[in-house]
Amino acid sequence: MTDQKIKNMEDFAAVSGISRPTISKYFNDPDSVRKSTRAKIETALEKYDYRPNIYAVNQNRRQTKNIGLVVPNLTDPFFAGFARTIEGLVVEAGYNPLLLSSHGGPEQELANLDSLRSIKPAGVLLAPLGRASLEERVAEFTNEVPTVLFDANLEGIGEAFFGSDNNQSIGLIVDYLCRSGEPPVFFEMKAPINPNAYKRRTAYLEAMERLGHEPHLIQVNGQGWNFEEIGFREGARVLTNQRLPSNTILCSNDRLAIGLLSAAFENGLKVGLEADSFLRIAGHDDHPFSRFTCPSLTTVSQDYEAIAAKSVETVLSLVDSRERLKKREEILFEGKLVMRGSA
Amino acid sequence: MTDQKIKNMEDFAAVSGISRPTISKYFNDPDSVRKSTRAKIETALEKYDYRPNIYAVNQNRRQTKNIGLVVPNLTDPFFAGFARTIEGLVVEAGYNPLLLSSHGGPEQELANLDSLRSIKPAGVLLAPLGRASLEERVAEFTNEVPTVLFDANLEGIGEAFFGSDNNQSIGLIVDYLCRSGEPPVFFEMKAPINPNAYKRRTAYLEAMERLGHEPHLIQVNGQGWNFEEIGFREGARVLTNQRLPSNTILCSNDRLAIGLLSAAFENGLKVGLEADSFLRIAGHDDHPFSRFTCPSLTTVSQDYEAIAAKSVETVLSLVDSRERLKKREEILFEGKLVMRGSA
DNA sequence: TTGAAAAATTTACGCGAGTAAAAAACATGA
DNA sequence: TCATGTTTTTTACTCGCGTAAATTTTTCAA
DSSP states (O other): OOOOOOOSHHHHHHHHTSOHHHHHHHHHOGGGSOHHHHHHHHHHHHHSOOOOOHHHHHHHSSSOSEEEEEESOTTSHHHHHHHHHHHHHHHHTTOEEEEEEOTTOHHHHHHHHHHHHHTOOSEEEEOOOOOGGGHHHHHHHHHHSOEEEESSOOTTOSSEEEEEOHHHHHHHHHHHHHHHSSOOEEEEESSOSSHHHHHHHHHHHHHHHHTTOOOOEEEEOOOTTOHHHHHHHHHHHHHHHOOOSOSEEEESSHHHHHHHHHHHHHTTOOBSSSTTOSBEEEOSBOOGGGGSSSSOOBEEEOOHHHHHHHHHHHHHHHHHHTOOOSSOEEEEEOOEEEOOTTO | OOOOOOOSHHHHHHHHTSOHHHHHHHHHOGGGSOHHHHHHHHHHHHHSOOOOOHHHHHHHSSSOSEEEEEESOTTSHHHHHHHHHHHHHHHHTTOEEEEEEOTTOHHHHHHHHHHHHHTOOSEEEEOOOOOGGGHHHHHHHHHHSOEEEESSOOTTOSSEEEEEOHHHHHHHHHHHHHHHSSOOEEEEESSOSSHHHHHHHHHHHHHHHHTTOOOOEEEEOOOTTOHHHHHHHHHHHHHHHOOOSOSEEEESSHHHHHHHHHHHHHTTOOBSSSTTOSBEEEOSBOOGGGGSSSSOOBEEEOOHHHHHHHHHHHHHHHHHHTOOOSSOEEEEEOOEEEOOTTO
């Protein structure tokens, strides 16, 4: 490494003995130059520490290599894992992911889209919060920038949506619970933020009807994304005050279930499959922590790797083609039953 | 909102009736122009949708407004929360945070610093992994870019370090445990990744000595950042095979404790303060999930808000002054005992 | 050896702003 | 009203690179 200062492509072209336009071409695609030239450039690259100024590059390119990635809440390990997987795929494809978290707030979500706007992303992957009032503003954004939705759907918005088949997955676990014991009641928030929650509610009602059981919804109060807290607090109320029509509780998501399990423990109510258990509790999502609850949580895993892969693939193909999809695409991936100790 | 297209500052200057250099000045600091001019500009801003091209701006500014933020592992809610707090402070100060996660790998950490380099951040906040072999490369980076370390210290690297006083916090909980029952053994990984783990081990040994008790380290195998998994697996081995010299276990961090609690439950060992409990378990960090373990986890909370505030304040003052600190600063913040059910 | 195709070079312009210097316009208070 | 200092305008240059067109060089097969 020589320490002669290379401040721009001009300088680097000089020391490498190649013209600047060719150097530029090389950086846009190393395979687009003759092998012997590439070798010369790479030799120089080892000797001198140079990389193109990203601001100058992006100012002139038709399209940046930036891919925006917006998740509802990074504090939730489920989304953190999702984001990590997606980031990996994006990087692998030679693009530059930019991760933003909406922290559970619709205003923050819009702020995120706004700050993405300013970096002119080639495409965006958005897991929306899904607060009806702001869908319009999100739609505006997706008109400007090719956007693929994942995890939660906003009808008709974006080029495509990839997520879980709540119908199938809830059906799966309701089937299992009915088969192995008393039919479940459904534990959820009264006014959920996330569109999936509504889908799951409906799926539960349908599954119970299909199996000829009386459905029963337990809809608790609570705002925001502190699901464990809500599950704990409201779960304690329900468990101590209310006479439930079943000893089996299916929670709308694992985080509620984690809170509920904690409440059950606190109140000395044994949860599990054993004969002396008072309750069975199941969740949905296969949250990273659900293996470590007491007892470990029976749940449904989402195929988030497939969702991530398909989402990235789709947004990148949009970016490459510089076209929009003729028809909005929508694929729902199936969940898998994860049997553990709690139900 | 008129839809006449404003494509650059020139256009915007035209429609707002102000000269381009003055517009430029306005965007760099709205208060630097006369009130009447500012009013004119802001009126135009409401009418026409224009924002400066960030790439052109950053190409010409002496310094970008970007602040890099690198955390070891976003999948850990503790760091996700930390990051969120820091992001908020950075935005509030008018800077642009860029969040990257090292995913627990030193190579990824270097890759993160490398990709930060290309966006020419004005300053960086780094919570390092602390793998000795790569410290040198991190140090190189901190020579180029003003960097403040937080959470984990690398001796002599960066302009400053702000973190927890492990000595104080471990002392605090060892005191408490000894006062309220049997002196604790210390449960930790044999070869921890994180520098704090070493500090905590030492702090434990010192605290025990100070109180006149025989220390006892349980050092388990395990690689990487799956602390719950390691705590669970190795915890189960220890609890079933080993005769412990105490019924009280202090874990090096909450995530290990969460796994250990799960293992205890699985093996039918009652944890808690009750007379019929077999074990007491305590952790460190006040992890977001530690309220929902069974039983809830007694631990020490880090003053991460203070650490975040001080870190941001310091890096921004470095950025503003465009100077380096004469002397590396180092502040350790005290932890607080969080008494819950497990010990 | 030749000749066509492929690749590299030369030249030149554009992108959208920051910034500096000099000139002009404006604000303020006595 | 005038002098003074403050803002704004004008003009012009710079940043580092993408990109296009015309030209030259290289490559490789016939």
